[in-house]
Amino acid sequence: MDSLHFDTKTVHTSANKPKSVSKITPIYQTSAFAFKDLDDLEDYFRGKNDYLYTRMNNPNNNDFAERVAALEGAPAAVVTSSGISAILVGVLAAVKNGDHIVACEDLYGGTYQLLAHELTEFGIDTSFVDFSDPEAIRKAIQPNTKLLYSESVTNPLLRVENIAELTAIAKEHSLLTMIDNTFATPYVLQPYSSGVDLIVHSATKYINGHGDVTAGVVAGGEELIAKAKAKMIHLGCNLGPFDAWLASRGIKTLGLRMQRHLENAQALADSLRGLEGVKKVYYPEFVSERGNGAIVTIELAENSIVEQFFKSLSWVKIVPSLAGVETTVSYPLGTSHRSVPPKTLEKLGINQNVVRISVGIEEKRDICALFKNAVKESLRK
Ligand SMILES: *Cc1c(COP(=O)(O)O)cnc(C)c1O
Numbered sequence: 001m002d003s004l005h006f007d008t009k010t011v012h013t014s015a016n017k018p019k020s021v022s023k024i025t026p027i028y029q030t031s032a033f034a035f036k037d038l039d040d041l042e043d044y045f046r047g048k049n050d051y052l053y054t055r056m057n058n059p060n061n062n063d064f065a066e067r068v069a070a071l072e073g074a075p076a077a078v079v080t081s082s083g084i085s086a087i088l089v090g091v092l093a094a095v096k097n098g099d100h101i102v103a104c105e106d107l108y109g110g111t112y113q114l115l116a117h118e119l120t121e122f123g124i125d126t127s128f129v130d131f132s133d134p135e136a137i138r139k140a141i142q143p144n145t146k147l148l149y150s151e152s153v154t155n156p157l158l159r160v161e162n163i164a165e166l167t168a169i170a171k172e173h174s175l176l177t178m179i180d181n182t183f184a185t186p187y188v189l190q191p192y193s194s195g196v197d198l199i200v201h202s203a204t205k206y207i208n209g210h211g212d213v214t215a216g217v218v219a220g221g222e223e224l225i226a227k228a229k230a231k232m233i234h235l236g237c238n239l240g241p242f243d244a245w246l247a248s249r250g251i252k253t254l255g256l257r258m259q260r261h262l263e264n265a266q267a268l269a270d271s272l273r274g275l276e277g278v279k280k281v282y283y284p285e286f287v288s289e290r291g292n293g294a295i296v297t298i299e300l301a302e303n304s305i306v307e308q309f310f311k312s313l314s315w316v317k318i319v320p321s322l323a324g325v326e327t328t329v330s331y332p333l334g335t336s337h338r339s340v341p342p343k344t345l346e347k348l349g350i351n352q353n354v355v356r357i358s359v360g361i362e363e364k365r366d367i368c369a370l371f372k373n374a375v376k377e378s379l380r381k
Pocket of ligand 1: 082083084085108110111151155180182183201202203204205214215216
């Protein structure tokens with residue numbers, strides 16, 4: 001190296017041969033991997049080397065995928081650049097041009113957009129029906145239906161999917177099932193153990209949990225995940241290594257965070273029920289032994305108090321996302337559900353008085369006091 005000139009040294013000087021093993025998986029912030037010789041390169045294609053090019057695979061992405069697969073109790077997982085791209089590659093692992101999907105009508109707005117407006121352009125049609133009615137699901141199934149798609153706990157009104165019923169219907173008709181498990185998290189529900197084929201997450205939410213990453217993941221059986229992974233690679237939906245590293249760090253505290261989230265959310269739901277100014281509290285009664293989720297959605301009594309309610313939230317911020325360690329609120333009608341047709345919104349009850357609260361891990365007495373006070377203040381003005 002000593003004989004090289006300045007500009008060559010700046011590029012090639014490196015001590016990239018550590019003898020010690022790092023306690024934490026290091027960040028492989030690299031777009032590609034290097035090979036000793038052509039035989040070493042060929043070894044990649046023989047399956048003896050793990051990595052070639054980061055869009056295809058990277059140790060950080062693998063690390064994160066394995067963690068999610070383990071927590072979901074699924075054999076395999078693939079991580080992607082966002083929750084939506086995870087849904088995209090998961091769906092494309094299950095259906096192709098000419099196929100049909102039956103999905104619940106109370107979907108996350110972005111998922112609705114993908115299924116109703118984007119995939120239709122590629123010849124994949126979706127019928128949206130009321131999944132609380134098994135007969136409605138059966139009726140919507142067509143000869144070319146391949147997939148039933150739902151969310152374990154829906155956004156923002158927190159309907160809890162009857163997964164056993166859904167997988168039974170799928171079996172009757174030889175269909176695949178896919179569940180968005182973002183709101184429940186594997187801490188609360190593990191749909192793979194109930195026979196769901198594909199489990200998808202916006203890891204942007206609880207899986208990472210700190211609001212500093214956009215990422216997604218699909219978990220399932222080896223064969224379907226291999227297909228989803230091929231889609232991820234070919235459509236370029238890969239996650240960046242640093243984001244995967246952050247998400248792997250975030251997921252380590254999933255259990256601890258969820259315990260506190262669940263306890264706090266239950267306390268908040270209880271404290272808001274029956275309060276003057278609050279018409280309705282949406283909070284599920286039984287999701288699993290571990291708890292009922294960390295989102296509490298409320299419908300305020302009248303539209304005239306909504307603006308003041310949002311102004312009275314003190315240390316709670318208005319954020320069009322959820323699942324961070326800090327408590328935040330969002331306004332579904334104005335953000336996540338903008339693309340859902342007004343008729344569907346009205347039928348579901350997502351109106352201009354609906355506020356979604358993502359309950360954080362702060363002290364529950366402070367959270368309950370803040371919201372009670374915000375409702376009280378909104379009534380006074
Ligand atoms: C946020 C969210 C998504 C989309 O995830 P992104 O990471 O924003 O792409 C999908 N499903 C649910 C339930 C979500 O809350």
